[in-house]
Amino acid sequence: MTAITKKPVNPTAHLSEADVEQIGIELDAIRQDVIDERGAVDAAYIRKVVDVQRKIELGRRAVLLASIFPPAWVAGTVGLSVAKILENMEIGHNVMHGQWDWMRDPKIHSTTWEWDNASTSEGWKHSHNQIHHTFTNIVGKDNDLGYGIMRVDEDQRWHPFHLGQPLWNFINACFFEYGIAAYDLELGKNLRIPKEKRSDAFKRNAKNTLRKIRGQATKDYVVHPALSIPTGSLVPTLAANFTANVVRNLWTHSVIMCGHFPEGVETFERKEIPENETRGQWYVRQMLGSANITGSRFMHLMTGNLSHQIEHHLFPDLPSRRYAEIAPRVKALFEKYDLNYHSASLPRQVGSAWHKVVRLSLPNGLLADTSAKTLPKQAATLYKLTTGGSKVRRAYDAAQRRAANQALIEARQVA
Amino acid sequence: MALLDAPRPSSRLRDRAVRFVEAATTPLLPADYLDLFAPLRSGADLRGRIEQVIPETSDAATIVIRPGADWAGHVPGQYIRIGIDVDGVRHWRAYSLTHGPRSDSRISITVKAVPDGKVSNHLVHDSRPGTLVHLEQATGEFVLPGDSPVKALFVTAGSGVTPVIGMLRNLFPVTDEGAIPLQRSKDHDIVVVHVAPSEPDSIFIDNLRTLDEAGMIRLVDRYDDVHGVLDVNQLEALVPDLAERTTYACGPSGLLDALGAHHEAAGLDLFTEQFRPATVVAGDGGTLALDRSGVTLELDGSTPLLDAAEEAGVLMPSGCRMGVCFGCVLPLKSGAVRDLRNGEITTAVPGETDNGGVPIQTCINAAAGPCHLDH
Numbered sequence: 001m002t003a004i005t006k007k008p009v010n011p012t013a014h015l016s017e018a019d020v021e022q023i024g025i026e027l028d029a030i031r032q033d034v035i036d037e038r039g040a041v042d043a044a045y046i047r048k049v050v051d052v053q054r055k056i057e058l059g060r061r062a063v064l065l066a067s068i069f070p071p072a073w074v075a076g077t078v079g080l081s082v083a084k085i086l087e088n089m090e091i092g093h094n095v096m097h098g099q100w101d102w103m104r105d106p107k108i109h110s111t112t113w114e115w116d117n118a119s120t121s122e123g124w125k126h127s128h129n130q131i132h133h134t135f136t137n138i139v140g141k142d143n144d145l146g147y148g149i150m151r152v153d154e155d156q157r158w159h160p161f162h163l164g165q166p167l168w169n170f171i172n173a174c175f176f177e178y179g180i181a182a183y184d185l186e187l188g189k190n191l192r193i194p195k196e197k198r199s200d201a202f203k204r205n206a207k208n209t210l211r212k213i214r215g216q217a218t219k220d221y222v223v224h225p226a227l228s229i230p231t232g233s234l235v236p237t238l239a240a241n242f243t244a245n246v247v248r249n250l251w252t253h254s255v256i257m258c259g260h261f262p263e264g265v266e267t268f269e270r271k272e273i274p275e276n277e278t279r280g281q282w283y284v285r286q287m288l289g290s291a292n293i294t295g296s297r298f299m300h301l302m303t304g305n306l307s308h309q310i311e312h313h314l315f316p317d318l319p320s321r322r323y324a325e326i327a328p329r330v331k332a333l334f335e336k337y338d339l340n341y342h343s344a345s346l347p348r349q350v351g352s353a354w355h356k357v358v359r360l361s362l363p364n365g366l367l368a369d370t371s372a373k374t375l376p377k378q379a380a381t382l383y384k385l386t387t388g389g390s391k392v393r394r395a396y397d398a399a400q401r402r403a404a405n406q407a408l409i410e411a412r413q414v415a
Numbered sequence: 416m417a418l419l420d421a422p423r424p425s426s427r428l429r430d431r432a433v434r435f436v437e438a439a440t441t442p443l444l445p446a447d448y449l450d451l452f453a454p455l456r457s458g459a460d461l462r463g464r465i466e467q468v469i470p471e472t473s474d475a476a477t478i479v480i481r482p483g484a485d486w487a488g489h490v491p492g493q494y495i496r497i498g499i500d501v502d503g504v505r506h507w508r509a510y511s512l513t514h515g516p517r518s519d520s521r522i523s524i525t526v527k528a529v530p531d532g533k534v535s536n537h538l539v540h541d542s543r544p545g546t547l548v549h550l551e552q553a554t555g556e557f558v559l560p561g562d563s564p565v566k567a568l569f570v571t572a573g574s575g576v577t578p579v580i581g582m583l584r585n586l587f588p589v590t591d592e593g594a595i596p597l598q599r600s601k602d603h604d605i606v607v608v609h610v611a612p613s614e615p616d617s618i619f620i621d622n623l624r625t626l627d628e629a630g631m632i633r634l635v636d637r638y639d640d641v642h643g644v645l646d647v648n649q650l651e652a653l654v655p656d657l658a659e660r661t662t663y664a665c666g667p668s669g670l671l672d673a674l675g676a677h678h679e680a681a682g683l684d685l686f687t688e689q690f691r692p693a694t695v696v697a698g699d700g701g702t703l704a705l706d707r708s709g710v711t712l713e714l715d716g717s718t719p720l721l722d723a724a725e726e727a728g729v730l731m732p733s734g735c736r737m738g739v740c741f742g743c744v745l746p747l748k749s750g751a752v753r754d755l756r757n758g759e760i761t762t763a764v765p766g767e768t769d770n771g772g773v774p775i776q777t778c779i780n781a782a783a784g785p786c787h788l789d790h
Contacts, residue, residue: 105500
């Protein structure tokens with residue numbers, strides 16, 4: 001998506017400053033209603049989910065001790081995948097957001113939770129809670145826009161490297177937990193710094209992450225397979241654990257892609273964000289920068305209620321089970337202020353996000369202008385851009401920008 | 416004797432086994448899984464399960480709890496801290512144990528619902544058998560010295576009778592057939608002056624009467640609605656041999672203060688116990704003490720704690736600065752803060768909140784009274 005301020009019709013243009021502040025007040029009121037109401041039922045819910053998740057994990061790992069038998073392998077692998085997904089999504093992600101801190105239970109608390117994932121809770125809380133949730137969809141500030149390896153917005157500069165991004169995205173999806181760990185460490189940026197100049201914080205975080213990865217890998221690929229030796233199930237258990245991790249990775253990657261990547265989710269220009277962004281302005285950015293997934297209750301649970309991405313981004317610290325409940329009020333607010341409540345089924349959102357990944361693997365405008373007739377010419381342009389170096393690409397970008405600006409001026413004159 | 420210093424093979428083997436199990440459960444601990452099935456087992460955090468809730472008066476009840484396997488026992492007169500979830504939020508309170516040794520190894524506390532008391536009202540009216548509660552081992556110096564015969568006066572007011580009941584039940588067990596005279600207790604000489612707003616409000620009054628009728632103690636019961644509020648100077652008249660007795664008192668601070676002054680002037684021994692700590696009253700602004708940094712700041716009621724501490728040069732954990740990311744959370748050990756977004760007050764009262772303090776977001780909270788942060 002092009003940043004809203006560069007579009008022919010800015011989707012927030014019809015809102016006055018007072019409207020934006022009023023939206024903030026109305027959303028604060030929804031938040032307050034949930035805070036006033038949350039209590040024993042919510043506490044019982046999260047304890048139940050934690051209890052069930054741990055029992056599934058324990059039970060299925062027990063079944064996998066005999067995973068040489070195919071039915072045991074299938075049952076164990078499916079169960080372990082579900083357990084890992086629940087732990088990461090409905091429990092870990094949400095606990096680390098502080099959604100359950102109000103219970104004052106030190107065992108279910110953002111400051112103490114460590115999740116079943118390669119990245120450390122500390123690293124995740126920094127890159128996700130702090131950077132992504134504060135600077136949501138601001139091009140150049142929110143690293144979640146493509147995780148630094150993909151181009152998911154027209155305003156991100158194209159590089160021949162992006163031609164491979166459908167493949168990068170798939171590989172990242174399979175090994176997403178390691179991708180997140182590297183991403184939390186800002187590994188790409190830090191590895192470019194000479195070793196002796198890297199910050200102490202990076203060194204400490206890298207050490208913690210390596211320790212975490214070692215612990216996770218030892219559990220899934222050494223200890224549990226070793227426990228399965230008596231039934232001759234070493235290799236099947238290893239394969240089952242690997243499969244469960246990949247299933248979890250593919251699922252979480254898909255859900256997270258649906259949150260911000262589908263076509264139609266808005267992005268924002270860094271220079272257009274006021275220095276002292278008001279609460280109302282921040283809320284509006286969250287409203288337009290997120291997309292929901294529609295589906296069954298089970299689907300919502302398995303996404304950690306990130307299927308209510310809009311509600312989650314508005315109120316990241318409210319108990320996840322309350323998102324579905326407030327969604328109608330939030331949606332009504334969107335309608336009242338004539339804003340687009342972006343919501344579609346899981347296949348549609350996943351498809352849309354992948355479409356964007358493929359589309360933006362090519363330079364801006366290239367795919368749109370391609371027809372059977374222009375194909376040879378476009379292919380030649382792509383070849384030139386790929387092999388021609390940064391000067392050629394900049395010239396192409398400039399031409400594209402000029403054309404876009406011209407189109408924008410014309411469109412606004414018509415409007 | 417170098418041989419003795421080396422770890423025994425069996426303990427080394429056990430350490431290895433523990434490490435192996437931990438490697439199988441990481442990032443959780445084996446205990447996190449064991450707690451699902453056996454929360455009261457040995458080695459677990461100390462917990463208990465409520466087994467019975469027995470009404471005592473219209474606003475008081477005795478809660479019988481089965482403590483975890485690591486319960487270390489208590490001396491009558493001591494109290495425990497109990498952590499219980501009310502409306503989903505964990506609160507901690509101290510209550511006296513109101514029994515002597517029990518053959519079924521259960522423990523009990525007797526709670527009087529105080530007006531606006533979140534926890535006491537919950538325990539008396541809404542707690543249910545089967546509920547898991549969090550416990551700390553018994554503690555407290557309000558106990559009788561050793562086994563030697565005592566000549567004592569107990570002054571109890573309202574629910575201040577609870578630690579004394581614990582001591583008396585240890586000395587003089589009461590069964591359905593009445594009080595049992597024990598050989599070890601026959602030389603004790605005890606007077607109880609019990610004060611309550613009225614007779615029906617009086618928890619354990621039947622118990623005290625039974626002991627009085629059996630001649631094991633002498634009971635002087637005084638009710639505000641009948642006798643007027645007790646004046647400590649009347650004590651000499653009520654208990655003529657007051658000077659020969661050691662006084663143990665438990666009740667509200669007004670009574671304890673008056674008794675303290677009276678006994679000091681008379682040169683008499685006094686042991687006291689008081690539970691209700693000074694309540695935190697939320698105001699606007701206050702002194703912020705960063706205990707580990709050794710910094711104290713005077714704050715207004717509108718500056719976030721984070722901003723103020725940074726301004727003063729303290730290195731603080733921080734994040735989004737808008738209440739979203741929970742990167743600035745620090746434990747409030749005591750005091751009150753106000754959430755600048757919605758005015759909500761969070762208080763930390765030592766004894767009533769977790770020992771580690773109440774974790775708060777410093778970026779959106781301002782001082783609402785004197786407060787201590789663990790940083």
